[in-house]
Amino acid sequence: MGDPSGIGPEVIAAALTLPTLWRGAIPLVFGDPGVLERALGARRFRRLRLESFGAGRPSAPAIVPLDAGSTSEPGKPDPAGARLQFDSIVRACNAMARGDADALCTAPVSKAQIATVEPGFVGHTEFLAERFHSTVLMLMAGPRLRVALATTHLPLSEVPRKLDRGSLAANLRLLDAELRKRFAIQSPRLAVTGLNPHAGEQGHFGREEIDVIRPAVEDAVASGVDVSGPFSADGLFPRVAQGAYDAVLAMYHDQGLIPVKLADFESAVNVTLGLPFVRTSPDHGVAYDLAGKDEADPRSTIAAVRLAIRLARGS
Amino acid sequence: MGDPSGIGPEVIAAALTLPTLWRGAIPLVFGDPGVLERALGARRFRRLRLESFGAGRPSAPAIVPLDAGSTSEPGKPDPAGARLQFDSIVRACNAMARGDADALCTAPVSKAQIATVEPGFVGHTEFLAERFHSTVLMLMAGPRLRVALATTHLPLSEVPRKLDRGSLAANLRLLDAELRKRFAIQSPRLAVTGLNPHAGEQGHFGREEIDVIRPAVEDAVASGVDVSGPFSADGLFPRVAQGAYDAVLAMYHDQGLIPVKLADFESAVNVTLGLPFVRTSPDHGVAYDLAGKDEADPRSTIAAVRLAIRLARGS
Numbered sequence: 001m002g003d004p005s006g007i008g009p010e011v012i013a014a015a016l017t018l019p020t021l022w023r024g025a026i027p028l029v030f031g032d033p034g035v036l037e038r039a040l041g042a043r044r045f046r047r048l049r050l051e052s053f054g055a056g057r058p059s060a061p062a063i064v065p066l067d068a069g070s071t072s073e074p075g076k077p078d079p080a081g082a083r084l085q086f087d088s089i090v091r092a093c094n095a096m097a098r099g100d101a102d103a104l105c106t107a108p109v110s111k112a113q114i115a116t117v118e119p120g121f122v123g124h125t126e127f128l129a130e131r132f133h134s135t136v137l138m139l140m141a142g143p144r145l146r147v148a149l150a151t152t153h154l155p156l157s158e159v160p161r162k163l164d165r166g167s168l169a170a171n172l173r174l175l176d177a178e179l180r181k182r183f184a185i186q187s188p189r190l191a192v193t194g195l196n197p198h199a200g201e202q203g204h205f206g207r208e209e210i211d212v213i214r215p216a217v218e219d220a221v222a223s224g225v226d227v228s229g230p231f232s233a234d235g236l237f238p239r240v241a242q243g244a245y246d247a248v249l250a251m252y253h254d255q256g257l258i259p260v261k262l263a264d265f266e267s268a269v270n271v272t273l274g275l276p277f278v279r280t281s282p283d284h285g286v287a288y289d290l291a292g293k294d295e296a297d298p299r300s301t302i303a304a305v306r307l308a309i310r311l312a313r314g315s
Numbered sequence: 316m317g318d319p320s321g322i323g324p325e326v327i328a329a330a331l332t333l334p335t336l337w338r339g340a341i342p343l344v345f346g347d348p349g350v351l352e353r354a355l356g357a358r359r360f361r362r363l364r365l366e367s368f369g370a371g372r373p374s375a376p377a378i379v380p381l382d383a384g385s386t387s388e389p390g391k392p393d394p395a396g397a398r399l400q401f402d403s404i405v406r407a408c409n410a411m412a413r414g415d416a417d418a419l420c421t422a423p424v425s426k427a428q429i430a431t432v433e434p435g436f437v438g439h440t441e442f443l444a445e446r447f448h449s450t451v452l453m454l455m456a457g458p459r460l461r462v463a464l465a466t467t468h469l470p471l472s473e474v475p476r477k478l479d480r481g482s483l484a485a486n487l488r489l490l491d492a493e494l495r496k497r498f499a500i501q502s503p504r505l506a507v508t509g510l511n512p513h514a515g516e517q518g519h520f521g522r523e524e525i526d527v528i529r530p531a532v533e534d535a536v537a538s539g540v541d542v543s544g545p546f547s548a549d550g551l552f553p554r555v556a557q558g559a560y561d562a563v564l565a566m567y568h569d570q571g572l573i574p575v576k577l578a579d580f581e582s583a584v585n586v587t588l589g590l591p592f593v594r595t596s597p598d599h600g601v602a603y604d605l606a607g608k609d610e611a612d613p614r615s616t617i618a619a620v621r622l623a624i625r626l627a628r629g630s
Contacts, residue, residue, distance in 0.1 A: 155521030156511050160472040196471050197568035206470030234572035238580045253512035257549035258573050265553045 001031025001088050002107030004072035004081050006286025007296035009039035014298030015305050025309045029063045030088040035072045074292025082113040093131050096277050103278035103308035108286045136274040137174050142264025146247040147256040148175050159252045168216035176225045178273040182311040191245040192229030199232045266299045269307045278311040280304040316346025316403050317422030319387035319396050321601025322611035324354035329613030330620050340624045344378045345403040350387045389607025397428040408446050411592050418593035418623040423601045451589040452489050457579025461562040462571040463490050474567045483531035491540045493588040497626040506560040507544030514547045581614045584622045593626040595619040
């Protein structure tokens with residue numbers, strides 16, 4: 001459910017009450033039933049009955065009831081809500097570990113709120129990687145572009161020294177394997193961006209392409225991955241949008257997310273690759289300023305649920 | 316004309332022979348007449364007669380004949396061609412300084428070739444800035460996005476320390492003034508990107524937004540510029556493409572050019588702001604591998620000429 005004081009409950013309610021979304025799939029929610037009831041009640045077009053649930057594979061829409069012990073007022077986070085956010089992640093992970101469900105879609109949490117009750121918490125993705133002893137890779141997947149990120153949330157000045165040959169080659173092998181397994185792409189064609197303008201122009205504007213990225217590409221090719229580059233990033237994305245490659249490995253956050261959000265606005269979904277199960281999430285935060293006003297846009301959550309179902313089917 | 320051995324002569328010939336492009340405007344070419352004749356001759360649909368010209372304002376399509384003294388074979392640059400490239404820039408600048416013409420559109424040069432005969436030459440834009448004692452700003456202008464770059468061709472690792480408050484504020488004032496003067500936008504609305512992911516997220520992923528960019532924005536606002544930001548770059552560009560701002564100041568090459576090329580592929584034009592006249596250029600290089608094969612795509616040059624004419628009229 002994410003933060004019960006954010007827009008999570010509303011966008012979950014919107015997804016839950018969209019009948020076409022769930023054909024052949026069963027939703028199981030981890031969160032405060034009262035908060036969800038309130039969010040469902042605010043939606044006029046369909047009432048939904050959720051069974052209270054413990055463990056096992058649900059046979060009908062169900063909720064694992066977690067007591068917030070909090071007022072969970074929209075827009076007003078409190079420590080009990082912070083505890084609920086963390087507990088819902090832990091309980092959902094336990095369910096995934098038992099095989100109770102096939103895919104996990106996470107609503108937005110407040111990292112700052114959770115850190116007040118669980119010091120050291122830095123985000124869903126990092127928590128999942130540790131919980132499942134996995135090396136993960138963030139992929140933004142939209143209808144026109146799929147872009148994985150070699151680095152994510154760090155200052156731009158730290159990006160150049162974070163790139164290393166071994167990790168980049170491992171990212172490419174993981175991306176290749178997950179596109180085959182989850183996206184049912186038989187022979188994925190991958191491309192890699194450069195770090196510098198014009199991919200360094202033969203070393204004139206930086207040497208990372210020569211010293212790090214190209215050797216990583218060569219390592220991945222030697223492992224059987226069909227990957228090209230490094231390419232000048234500005235020239236690459238129009239070609240990818242026209243179908244030249246199945247996915248791109250970008251070197252840093254803005255280099256990858258600027259094209260995805262421009263090409264696939266509102267329909268791009270964050271997918272965590274490398275876990276033993278499918279995990280997706282909408283691409284927005286808790287948005288306290290919008291919570292409880294029935295103004296939150298549920299499209300990203302609906303897209304995240306739709307993709308989770310599709311990827312869990314491997315199709 | 317740019318490099319006579321590159322695709323410049325071909326794309327110039329394509330632009331010269333497009334009658335609708337020149338309504339009310341007169342082309343004046345600086346280059347080797349023999350090379351241009353060859354390129355024009357290869358185009359079947361229209362013959363064009365260029366008068367040989369010295370100085371003054373031409374009254375009909377004209378060429379200032381510069382002798383390459385070179386074979387100028389397509390795809391095979393030589394020192395005489397390098398000399399011609401440089402001379403054509405110098406002669407065109409002299410003409411602009413005299414007021415013989417209202418706008419300058421430059422065909423691609425080889426910086427490496429010119430540097431063999433004129434050591435220290437690093438590019439058209441730098442040459443023009445020095446020749447006209449101007450502080451210039453590179454703007455990529457397309458139908459959907461206009462994006463200026465605070466930094467251009469340098470390694471990504473050098474970008475963070477290149478940003479300074481005074482230069483950014485000066486960039487914003489120049490962008491505002493040029494949008495009013497050249498683009499006839501009465502009250503330009505500007506936006507600025509952050510440097511770091513999520514524009515630093517309140518200092519969590521870097522402090523340049525707090526220490527440098529936001530103060531520069533405040534300085535520009537104090538000068539009467541309507542500018543907002545710094546914004547998270549991935550969230551900003553979709554809003555700009557929908558019309559929320561007239562132009563963006565991006566912090567570095569890929570951050571600005573990735574969205575422009577994705578949104579305005581083949582129709583984006585490089586404009587140099589800050590000179591005493593309008594200067595545009597197509598967004599590609601000499602492309603020796605394509606030269607002389609009648610395969611070069613002239614759309615970017617045509618767009619660059621069209622925009623130069625429009626901006627010279629201030630409309």
